[in-house]
Amino acid sequence: MSLALNNVHVSILGNSVLRGISINVEPGELVCLVGRNGAGKTTTIRSIMGFQQIQQGKIFWNTKSIIGMTAHQIARLGLGYTPEGSDVFGDLTVEDNIALPTWTRKTKVSAQARIDEAYAVFPKLRQYLHRGGQQLSGGERKMVSIARALALDPDMLLLDEAFEGLSPAIIPTISTGLQHILKRGRAVLLAESNFYHLPRFADRLYVIERGEIIFEGTVAQVENDAATMRVIKGTD
Numbered sequence: 001m002s003l004a005l006n007n008v009h010v011s012i013l014g015n016s017v018l019r020g021i022s023i024n025v026e027p028g029e030l031v032c033l034v035g036r037n038g039a040g041k042t043t044t045i046r047s048i049m050g051f052q053q054i055q056q057g058k059i060f061w062n063t064k065s066i067i068g069m070t071a072h073q074i075a076r077l078g079l080g081y082t083p084e085g086s087d088v089f090g091d092l093t094v095e096d097n098i099a100l101p102t103w104t105r106k107t108k109v110s111a112q113a114r115i116d117e118a119y120a121v122f123p124k125l126r127q128y129l130h131r132g133g134q135q136l137s138g139g140e141r142k143m144v145s146i147a148r149a150l151a152l153d154p155d156m157l158l159l160d161e162a163f164e165g166l167s168p169a170i171i172p173t174i175s176t177g178l179q180h181i182l183k184r185g186r187a188v189l190l191a192e193s194n195f196y197h198l199p200r201f202a203d204r205l206y207v208i209e210r211g212e213i214i215f216e217g218t219v220a221q222v223e224n225d226a227a228t229m230r231v232i233k234g235t236d
């Protein structure tokens with residue numbers, strides 16, 4: 001299952017926010033979308049998930065156009081989504097938050113196996129099974145949010161700012177969780193504003209600036225491109 005955005009344009013309140021974005025994510029890849037605050041990362045991910053209407057361009061999931069579908073329909077096709085800031089249901093327990101997608105999407109993997117995988121990625125969550133979503137730290141909520149997207153049994157996960165606002169102590173946990181997800185053959189598109197949080201094991205990255213892709217390559221390649229690094233770090 002691969003994802004392809006071709007020349008996507010989005011305007012919000014008359015402002016051109018995405019100006020011809022083209023991105024590909026192949027099965028099993030970890031691809032990062034890197035850019036400063038306001039560059040257009042969240043809008044790109046929301047456009048893929050059907051939350052943001054696009055004015056021009058094409059979005060294909062496994063060669064099928066997903067433009068015009070609802071987020072619910074897109075999720076059922078196998079695209080998991082963890083929004084910026086996470087989206088844990090405060091009134092539900094951790095256990096129910098994670099089980100939720102197994103009620104709404106049936107796949108060839110059993111509900112129990114999907115739930116087991118979610119806890120295998122973040123074993124610490126087993127300590128909080130009966131805690132309400134409101135009684136969790138930001139890092140714990142992030143883990144629940146990613147675990148819940150995993151319980152959907154997605155072919156690809158869209159992670160918006162997986163590391164934002166987390167204490168340095170929790171960042172390795174999320175990073176290890178990501179490696180675990182990739183080992184299972186799932187692809188990940190990770191939006192990230194902090195270059196130093198980018199996993200070194202990323203296959204490729206796209207740099208977005210003012211709604212345009214200005215660079216595509218590996219982490220090592222971008223590090224050798226002084227002009228692009230100045231844009232990412234906001235020192236240009």
Ligand SMILES: Nc1ncnc2c1ncn2[C@@H]1O[C@H](COP(=O)(O)OP(=O)(O)OP(=O)(O)O)[C@@H](O)[C@H]1O
Pocket residue numbers: 012013017035036037038039040041042043044084193
């Ligand atoms: N609902 C909205 N109304 C008005 N402007 C918006 C809206 N959503 C996004 N924008 C604008 O579109 C641009 C891109 O925003 P977006 O959230 O996609 O950036 P981002 O790269 O995800 O930033 P961040 O790292 O801060 O989350 C910004 O200039 C933002 O102000």
